[in-house]
Amino acid sequence: MKVCPTCQAGVKRTEKICPYCNASLKSWKRRMYWGMGFVILLLLIAPIFIHVYMDKVTSSTKQIDQMIMGLEQDNYAMFAEAVGAPLELEEQAQQHVLDYMKNQSLTEFKKRTTRITARAKRDNKNTYVHHEDGSAVLDVHVSKYNVFYNKVEVKLREPVLHWVASHE
Known part of the structure; x- marks a missing residue:
């Protein structure tokens, strides 16, 4: 069981929408962590490519x-x-x-x-x-x-x- 963040009702873990208040139960934190991880990885790798490109230019x-x-x-x-x-x-x-x-x-x-x-x-x-x-x-x-x-x-x-x- 997990708790609905809106109405605090107990719902099944497999539910995507709360059956009591119709609030979304999808975790925004997971998407945010993946997005932040991608941005950090991009910020770490981008200077290498920029350096190679600028050396050629x-x-x-x-x-x-x-x-x-x-x-x-x-x-x-x-x-x-x-x-x-x-x-x-x-x-x-x-x-x-x-x-x-x-x-x-x-x-x-x-x-x-x-x-x-x-x-x-x-x-x-x-x-x-x-x-x-x-x-x-x-x-x-x-x-x-x-x-x-x-x-x-x-x-x-x-x-x-x-x-x-x-x-x-």
């Missing part, structure tokens, strides 16, 4: 891969999109930029750029990437909107474009 390696692929394929538009270079350069200037950037070991340049962007992301500091000839060619900017995840952006330095324009 804020990854600078996609940008670096697109930059290197643009250089390898001799595609200025792909390279410019990856590093924020202007698309309105003349074809000759575009080719000068590509030739200057390809005038180095691209695998070493990719390793160096990846290492420097990872350090900038970890230390939350702006820095730059050098060409093999010693001149700085890429700026690595840390996003000013970093809250939970550091994000860096790689951009072609303005002096490189001015240098290319002067050597046309």
Whole structure:
């Protein structure tokens, strides 16, 4: 037997509705406990998935891969999109930029750029990437909107474009 919470009458355990006052005898506590357990489990697991997702979204390696692929394929538009270079350069200037950037070991340049962007992301500091000839060619900017995840952006330095324009 169990007691009806409304009329305090004794009813059978199998009853879903009190035969005396028609009150529901279903336990709301059981559903509440399951719901709270699910929410707690979700709160414990969600940060893991959010971290993995944000690492993929804020990854600078996609940008670096697109930059290197643009250089390898001799595609200025792909390279410019990856590093924020202007698309309105003349074809000759575009080719000068590509030739200057390809005038180095691209695998070493990719390793160096990846290492420097990872350090900038970890230390939350702006820095730059050098060409093999010693001149700085890429700026690595840390996003000013970093809250939970550091994000860096790689951009072609303005002096490189001015240098290319002067050597046309």
